[in-house]
Amino acid sequence: KDAAVAAAAIADAVDIANGLPGGSEEVRSAAEQRALLAHRLAVAAGQEPKVWFELLVALTLSSDATPTLCRLNPYLSEAEAVRVLDTTSVVMLLTSRMCHSMRCLPMAESVQALLLRLHAVEPGGGESGSEGEAERLRAELAVRASALAAALAQERHFMCGDGSGSVSFDPRFLAFEFMSSFLLRAPQVELV
Incomplete structure (x- = not known):
């Protein structure tokens, strides 16, 4: 869409x-x-x-x-x-968001695969597995789920709202995000 x-x-x-x-x-x-x-x-x-x-x-x-x-x-x-x-700025924001979402998709698929694997090795899950294997999968799942959550919650640090719905931003950062397809992190914005 x-x-x-x-x-x-x-x-x-x-x-x-x-x-x-x-x-x-x-x-x-x-x-x-x-x-x-x-x-x-x-x-x-x-x-x-x-x-x-x-x-x-x-x-x-x-x-x-x-x-x-x-x-x-x-x-x-x-x-x-x-x-x-x-309209040009909106398109740049939209396409940057699409690219970021596409980067998050493999992370979400990885979390889903780990959940399925964990369900299979836990007692009553259908596949016999050791408690050590289940514990390892839980730890890996926690790390990957945390990374996915951080990626999904990433903000645009160069945009400032004034409370009335109006937003201001440095167009150089937006153009960079549009051309590179990467969202800038806070330290990168502060560096410039």
């Missing part, structure tokens, strides 16, 4: 940035619509710059991202440019 949402959001952000239909709800005059159509045709013909997702990711690192995006598409309003950049 996350992959489909991310793909749709990427398409939406790129379409809005390039002035394609379906992205903007803004009402435009007939003259503005003609000018926007001419711009769309120029983009399609390669006469105007075409925005792609990786460029949007790079723009999130810029202190003048909104004006730059508006220069690339002069028919893009400031509100639309902000929406494009916000």
